[in-house]
Amino acid sequence: MLQSKSTLMAENVCEEEVYKSIYFEYSKSINSFLYYKCGNTEQSKDLCQETFLKLWQNCHKVGSEKAKSYLYTLANNMFIDAFRKNQFKNKYVDQYEVERNNIETPLQTLEGSEAHLRYEKALKSLSSKKREVFLMSRSEGFTYQQIAERLTISVKAVEKRMHGALIELRKLMYKS
Amino acid sequence: MNKNFTDDTLLARWLSGELTPSELEELQKHPHFDQFKSIAELGKNTTQVEYDIEAEWDQLKNLRTSSKESPKGKIRPFIAKPFSIALAACLILGLMMFAFWITSATTIEKTTLAETKTISLPDQSIVSLTPNSSIRYNKRNFNRKRKVKLKGQAFFTVQSQTNTFSVKSANLLVEVLGTSFDIIDNANYLNVDCYSGKVKVSHSSQSHIIEKNESVVVKSDRVKKASFTTSQSKPSWLNTNTPKIKFNDTPLDIVLDELERWYGIEIIHSLNLEQRKYTGGFTINDLDTALLLVCSPMFLTYSIDGRKVVIKSEGK
Numbered sequence: 204m205l206q207s208k209s210t211l212m213a214e215n216v217c218e219e220e221v222y223k224s225i226y227f228e229y230s231k232s233i234n235s236f237l238y239y240k241c242g243n244t245e246q247s248k249d250l251c252q253e254t255f256l257k258l259w260q261n262c263h264k265v266g267s268e269k270a271k272s273y274l275y276t277l278a279n280n281m282f283i284d285a286f287r288k289n290q291f292k293n294k295y296v297d298q299y300e301v302e303r304n305n306i307e308t309p310l311q312t313l314e315g316s317e318a319h320l321r322y323e324k325a326l327k328s329l330s331s332k333k334r335e336v337f338l339m340s341r342s343e344g345f346t347y348q349q350i351a352e353r354l355t356i357s358v359k360a361v362e363k364r365m366h367g368a369l370i371e372l373r374k375l376m377y378k379s
Numbered sequence: 380m381n382k383n384f385t386d387d388t389l390l391a392r393w394l395s396g397e398l399t400p401s402e403l404e405e406l407q408k409h410p411h412f413d414q415f416k417s418i419a420e421l422g423k424n425t426t427q428v429e430y431d432i433e434a435e436w437d438q439l440k441n442l443r444t445s446s447k448e449s450p451k452g453k454i455r456p457f458i459a460k461p462f463s464i465a466l467a468a469c470l471i472l473g474l475m476m477f478a479f480w481i482t483s484a485t486t487i488e489k490t491t492l493a494e495t496k497t498i499s500l501p502d503q504s505i506v507s508l509t510p511n512s513s514i515r516y517n518k519r520n521f522n523r524k525r526k527v528k529l530k531g532q533a534f535f536t537v538q539s540q541t542n543t544f545s546v547k548s549a550n551l552l553v554e555v556l557g558t559s560f561d562i563i564d565n566a567n568y569l570n571v572d573c574y575s576g577k578v579k580v581s582h583s584s585q586s587h588i589i590e591k592n593e594s595v596v597v598k599s600d601r602v603k604k605a606s607f608t609t610s611q612s613k614p615s616w617l618n619t620n621t622p623k624i625k626f627n628d629t630p631l632d633i634v635l636d637e638l639e640r641w642y643g644i645e646i647i648h649s650l651n652l653e654q655r656k657y658t659g660g661f662t663i664n665d666l667d668t669a670l671l672l673v674c675s676p677m678f679l680t681y682s683i684d685g686r687k688v689v690i691k692s693e694g695k
Contacts, residue, residue: 259446341425347391363387369418
């Protein structure tokens with residue numbers, strides 16, 4: 204990772220090799236980020252493609268060192284546009300639940316599976332801002348600093364959302 | 380340690396290992412500590428999204444090449460025929476001049492969400508537009524035929540002249556000789572308040588003539604005449620000190636629509652509100668107070684998140 208970071212310092216994104224390395228470094232996370240928002244694998248892949256396509260079309264406007272936060276901003280806007288145009292028909296929340304419930308879980312005990320279902324249901328009810336920070340941290344393993352850079356917010360804001368996510372998840376799961 | 384946290388980043392810093400030993404010890408005494416631990420574990424074990432990066436990259440390559448070769452990039456060979464070009468140019472020019480002449484007279488004034496605007500018409504009548512509204516009129520012959528088309532809500536102060544001044548909206552037609560009135564036509568919210576003079580309001584085939592401090596309101600397709608009290612000669616949203624919007628027995632879903640319009644926000648709720656009626660009002664220059672004035676008497680709670688407001692029943 205360190206090596207690729209140094210080659211990306213202020214390079215021309217319009218060059219195929221530079222663009223390709225940006226893609227291979229960030230597209231999986233961007234796809235996950237969009238998935239946290241819409242809960243639908245087809246939609247998130249489509250929006251991810253459109254995000255990187257937009258990056259390609261605007262390659263002259265952004266330096267490679269800014270590509271990371273630019274991509275997250277683009278992805279966020281893609282999602283908002285698609286949501287406004289009602290491409291999700293307001294069922295995205297249900298879709299999120301349907302998809303997640305169909306995924307095999309690694310947890311073994313009976314009690315564990317029930318907790319997992321409650322967890323997935325609670326995740327669905329979380330606000331999108333809290334959910335994405337929580338999953339970027341726990342599932343993808345980003346540090347709060349890395350999350351802050353990507354979402355262009357302060358580290359404090361990330362910590363607040365993370366803390367809030369835990370509080371809310373607990374309330375939703377344990378109802379007390 | 381009590382149940383509620385005073386530090387709103389504590390749990391985040393706990394998970395990143397940034398707590399001091401004493402902070403950690405305190406946290407472990409928290410009644411819900413084990414629950415937080417389970418949630419953190421569940422988060423860690425959340426299955427990641429499937430992503431075949433090589434396949435997606437190939438697909439993206441195709442998208443990129445097809446987008447860069449858009450027709451704008453191609454130069455089409457153009458064989459010139461002098462006469463037909465000259466003719467086409469003349470026709471286009473003529474059409475442009477004609478279109479310009481026709482449309483330059485049509486004047487449109489509009490407001491976006493949370494924007495108000497006051498303008499004067501060629502006959503010196505004045506129109507104050509509320510948010511998300513527009514008027515359209517013919518500038519050139521306005522003094523002969525004073526006709527205005529309205530979408531949304533506006534307050535008209537009409538100059539006294541011999542010819543009729545008329546305002547036509549989707550569902551209402553208001554004709555006056557010289558008067559002031561507040562007309563709102565937002566599909567299911569139809570109301571005309573007269574502040575001075577005499578006004579004739581028509582809807583479908585019914586019409587009423589109203590005078591100062593009288594109003595026409597359309598509820599479930601019935602046109603009713605009512606009276607209202609005011610200490611001013613203009614609607615309360617034009618007050619300089621505390622501008623506000625007033626409602627009398629109005630369905631709550633309409634009140635929330637109005638909140639959205641005046642503040643440019645989006646209200647999210649899953650409540651059934653058409654049956655509930657609201658009498659009161661809200662300020663138009665302070666969102667928090669406005670929400671309080673609407674929600675509190677109706678036993679609702681609200682939370683603001685940027686441009687979104689979530690409304691729930693109290694006690695949920």
